Amino acid sequence: MSEEHSRDTQWRKLASKVSSKINLAWWLDKLSTPLLITALAGSCLILIARRELSNFSWFYASIIGLIVFLTIGILSWWRARRNFESPDHALVRIEASMKLRNKLSAAKHGLTPWPDLPEAIQDGTRWRWSRLLSPPLAALILLGASILLPVSARSDAGELPMDEPQAWKDLETDIESLAEEQTVEKDYLDELEERIDQLRNQNQDQWYSHSSIEATDALSEMHQGELDKLERNLRRAEQALENLQENSGEMSETTRERMLDVFNEAMQGLEQGKMKPDSQLLEKLRELDPENLGQLDPQQLEQLRESMKQAAENCAQCQGGSAKHPSQGGDAGQDWLDELLNEGSADQQSQGSEGGKGGPSRGPGSAPGVLGQVTPDVNSGNLEGLKSEDLSKSLPGDLLELKDSEHDVDKAKIGLRAGGQVDSESEGGSRVWKESLLPSEKSALKDFFK
Amino acid sequence: MEHASETEVTDAGKHVRSLSHALQQVLFGQEELIQLVLAGILARGHILLEGLPGLGKTELVKGLSRILQMETRRIQFTPDLLPGDITGNPVLQEKDGKRQFVFQPGPLFTNIVLADEINRASPKTQSALLEAMQERRVTVLGETHQLPMPFFVLATQNPIELEGTYPLPEAQLDRFLFKLEITRNDVDTLERIVSDRDLGSEPEVNPIMEASTLNDVLALVRRIYLPDVVANYIARLVDATHPGQSESAGNIKFGASPRAALSLAAAARARALMNERTHASFEDVKFVAPSVLRHRIILDYNARVEGLTSNGIISLLLEEIPFQAGKNPRTLQQSVSS
Known part of the structure; x- marks a missing residue:
C-alpha cells in the first residue's frame, strides 16, 4: 500500500512539474509579442529622451523600464492563464506521449494500480528555442542599440530667453x-x-x-x-x-x-x-x-x-x-533691416503703387522679394507696341503684331451664264503654257525636260 | 455500474482470443479485419463488409456463425426481394373453426443475419432492416415481434458492380457500427490459401463459444471503464468531422452523428476487453475510428474532384486532433507523435 502511495505521489509530482513547464511555455508565448513591441517603443523613447532631455537620468529610466517589464509580465500571465494546464491534464499528456494506454487515468480513478515510474520520462514536448529566444534577444538588441547609439542631447531652444524686440x-x-x-x-x-x-x-x-x-x-x-x-x-x-x-x-x-x-x-x-x-x-x-x-x-x-x-x-x-x-539720419543698427526691406528696390523709397517695406507702417502692395529675386526689367511680356523688342522672350498671349489690311476677295460681279461655261481664266497649268510663255521660253523648257 | 475487474477481463479476453485464432483459420492474412469484426460483435454492432468478390466476406461470416454456435441465416438480396420476404408475413390460418392471421417469422428472426449484396435490394426492402437493426424488433401489421438476442446483421456489398444496385441510404449506413473494407491478399497469403483450401469446400471449424457465454462477454464489455479523457477525445474527434470545426474537415459536407460517438465508445470498450484491459484508451479509439467514421461522413464535390477519400480525411483528423484537450503553446513543439 505504501509502495502504491509512493508511486502515486511520484506520478503526481511529475505531473505538477510537467504542468509547470507547459504553463511557463504559455506565459513566454504570450509575453513574446508585447515584449517585442514594448522594447521597440521603449528604444524609440530612450532615443528621443536622450536627444531631447539634457539631464536624462538612467536611474529613473531603469526604474520605469523595470515597472513596464513587470506590468507586461503580469498582463501576459493573466492572458496566458486561460490556457494553463492542471497537473491532471499533464498526467494525460504524459500517458499519451508515453503510450501508457491511459493507465494513469485508470489508476487515478482507482481502477488499476499506478504503474512503475520509468527512468526516462517524456511529456511529448520540447522547447522550441528559436521561438523562445528570438523575442527577448530582439528586445535586448533594440534596447542595447538605443542605449549605445551615440546621440547628443539637443540644446533646448525653449529654455533660452526669447530675444526681445x-x-x-x-x-x-x-x-x-x-x-x-x-x-x-x-x-x-x-x-x-x-x-x-x-x-x-x-x-x-x-x-x-x-x-x-x-x-x-x-x-x-x-x-x-x-x-x-x-x-x-x-x-x-x-x-x-x-x-x-x-x-x-x-x-x-x-x-x-x-x-x-x-x-x-x-x-x-x-x-x-x-x-x-x-x-x-x-x-x-x-x-x-x-x-x-x-x-x-x-x-x-x-x-x-x-x-x-x-x-x-x-x-x-x-x-x-x-x-x-x-x-x-538713422543709425547703422537699422541698416540691415532697411537692406532687407529694400531688396531689389533700393530706389523705390517713396510710397506709391510699388511694394511696401513690411511692418505696421508699410505702404500698399506686396513686400518686395516675397516671390523671389526680382530680375532687371528686360521689357518682356505684355508688350503693347506693334513691334516686339525681344521676341525671343515673348510669352504666350503676348500681342506681337497688328496689321491693318483687307481679305483678298474677288469682287468681280458674275451674272447668269450657261452651265459648263467658264468666264475667268485659270492662273496656272496649261493656261501658262498656252498664253503666257513666249515661243523661245517654250523651246527652252522643252529642251530642259527632254 | 460496477466496472469490470481484471480477473473478469482476463477470462473474457481468453475466450475472445480463441475466437480470433479460430477465425484466422477461416480467413488467412486478415488479422486486423478479424480483430475489427470481433470488436464489432462485442460492441453489439452491425457490420457492413465491402470488398471485391472472392475475398472471403461470406466465408468470414459463415465461419463466425459456426464458431459462435449461433443460428445464422443468409439472405441473398435481389431487386425483387420484398420487405415481407425478410421480416416475415402474416398467414391466414384456420384454428378451432376460426380463421385468423398468424405471423410467420422471416429470416431476420435469427442471431446472425448474413445480408449478402445488400445494395442489390430495393430501398423499400433495405428500409425494412432499419427497425430490426436499431431496435432489434420487427413490426408487421401493427404487431411488434422481438428479435432473438444477440442479433447481428453482417452485410456485404460489392463496390464495383453498381449497375442495378441501390446505394444504401445514409440513415441505414449510420446503423452499421463498422464499415470494413476487405483488401486483397499478399502473395504469401495467397500461397497459403492455394495450399490449404480446395475450391468449393468449406474450412472445418469447431464451435468455441456458446450464446450464453457470448451474452456474458457482451455484458462485460459495457462494464469496461471509459476514462473521461478518452470520452473527451471521442467527443472532440466526432465534433472535428463537421465542416469548420477542424482543418481536416474542410472537404466534409456532413459530419458524423452522436450515434458515431456512441459507436466509437462501444468499439473502444470492446477492443480494450480484447486486449484484456479494464479501461479503454486513446489507442483503442484511434484503432476503431476509421471503421466507425468512414461511412458516416459525407464528402463534398471538391473532395471528389481532388481525389480525397473518407479514409484519407479520417487519417488527417486523427493526426490533427491530439489526445489531450489543451493545445500546445508555440514555444513548445511536439516531440512524440501520438
Whole structure:
C-alpha cells in the first residue's frame, strides 16, 4: 500500500512539474509579442529622451523600464492563464506521449494500480528555442542599440530667453545714456522705462504680436519726436545765446529783438515739452536774463552754453528707439533691416503703387522679394507696341503684331451664264503654257525636260 | 455500474482470443479485419463488409456463425426481394373453426443475419432492416415481434458492380457500427490459401463459444471503464468531422452523428476487453475510428474532384486532433507523435 502511495505521489509530482513547464511555455508565448513591441517603443523613447532631455537620468529610466517589464509580465500571465494546464491534464499528456494506454487515468480513478515510474520520462514536448529566444534577444538588441547609439542631447531652444524686440533695447540704451549724462529730466525717463516694462511684462508670445509692435513703434516715434524737439530747442537757445553774447554791441535793435524771441521760444519749448532738459540746466536757463547778458560772468555763460551744446549732442546721439529712418539720419543698427526691406528696390523709397517695406507702417502692395529675386526689367511680356523688342522672350498671349489690311476677295460681279461655261481664266497649268510663255521660253523648257 | 475487474477481463479476453485464432483459420492474412469484426460483435454492432468478390466476406461470416454456435441465416438480396420476404408475413390460418392471421417469422428472426449484396435490394426492402437493426424488433401489421438476442446483421456489398444496385441510404449506413473494407491478399497469403483450401469446400471449424457465454462477454464489455479523457477525445474527434470545426474537415459536407460517438465508445470498450484491459484508451479509439467514421461522413464535390477519400480525411483528423484537450503553446513543439 505504501509502495502504491509512493508511486502515486511520484506520478503526481511529475505531473505538477510537467504542468509547470507547459504553463511557463504559455506565459513566454504570450509575453513574446508585447515584449517585442514594448522594447521597440521603449528604444524609440530612450532615443528621443536622450536627444531631447539634457539631464536624462538612467536611474529613473531603469526604474520605469523595470515597472513596464513587470506590468507586461503580469498582463501576459493573466492572458496566458486561460490556457494553463492542471497537473491532471499533464498526467494525460504524459500517458499519451508515453503510450501508457491511459493507465494513469485508470489508476487515478482507482481502477488499476499506478504503474512503475520509468527512468526516462517524456511529456511529448520540447522547447522550441528559436521561438523562445528570438523575442527577448530582439528586445535586448533594440534596447542595447538605443542605449549605445551615440546621440547628443539637443540644446533646448525653449529654455533660452526669447530675444526681445530691438526697439526696446534701443530705448533702454537711450534711457541709460540720457540718465548717465543727466541730459533729460528723470521723470520722463522713468515714465519711458515704465512703458517699456509694461510691454516686456506681457506674455513672451505676444512680444512680436501686431499690437505689441504697433505700441513699440508708437513709443519709439514719440521718444524720437521728443528727442528731436529737445535737441532743436537746445540748439536754438544756444545759438541765440551765442549771438546775443558775442554780437550784443554790434547787432541792431530789431535783430536783438528777434534773437530774444528765438531764445524765449526755445525756452518755452523746453519747458512745455514732454521731455524736459535736466532740472539744473533748466533752472539756470530760467534764472538767465538774456537782456542783461553783459552783467554775467562770461566764463559762466560759456559753461552754460557748453552744457546746452553737450545736451543737444547727447540727444542727437541717442538711438531714438529704432524709429529713425535713414533719411532722417538713422543709425547703422537699422541698416540691415532697411537692406532687407529694400531688396531689389533700393530706389523705390517713396510710397506709391510699388511694394511696401513690411511692418505696421508699410505702404500698399506686396513686400518686395516675397516671390523671389526680382530680375532687371528686360521689357518682356505684355508688350503693347506693334513691334516686339525681344521676341525671343515673348510669352504666350503676348500681342506681337497688328496689321491693318483687307481679305483678298474677288469682287468681280458674275451674272447668269450657261452651265459648263467658264468666264475667268485659270492662273496656272496649261493656261501658262498656252498664253503666257513666249515661243523661245517654250523651246527652252522643252529642251530642259527632254 | 460496477466496472469490470481484471480477473473478469482476463477470462473474457481468453475466450475472445480463441475466437480470433479460430477465425484466422477461416480467413488467412486478415488479422486486423478479424480483430475489427470481433470488436464489432462485442460492441453489439452491425457490420457492413465491402470488398471485391472472392475475398472471403461470406466465408468470414459463415465461419463466425459456426464458431459462435449461433443460428445464422443468409439472405441473398435481389431487386425483387420484398420487405415481407425478410421480416416475415402474416398467414391466414384456420384454428378451432376460426380463421385468423398468424405471423410467420422471416429470416431476420435469427442471431446472425448474413445480408449478402445488400445494395442489390430495393430501398423499400433495405428500409425494412432499419427497425430490426436499431431496435432489434420487427413490426408487421401493427404487431411488434422481438428479435432473438444477440442479433447481428453482417452485410456485404460489392463496390464495383453498381449497375442495378441501390446505394444504401445514409440513415441505414449510420446503423452499421463498422464499415470494413476487405483488401486483397499478399502473395504469401495467397500461397497459403492455394495450399490449404480446395475450391468449393468449406474450412472445418469447431464451435468455441456458446450464446450464453457470448451474452456474458457482451455484458462485460459495457462494464469496461471509459476514462473521461478518452470520452473527451471521442467527443472532440466526432465534433472535428463537421465542416469548420477542424482543418481536416474542410472537404466534409456532413459530419458524423452522436450515434458515431456512441459507436466509437462501444468499439473502444470492446477492443480494450480484447486486449484484456479494464479501461479503454486513446489507442483503442484511434484503432476503431476509421471503421466507425468512414461511412458516416459525407464528402463534398471538391473532395471528389481532388481525389480525397473518407479514409484519407479520417487519417488527417486523427493526426490533427491530439489526445489531450489543451493545445500546445508555440514555444513548445511536439516531440512524440501520438
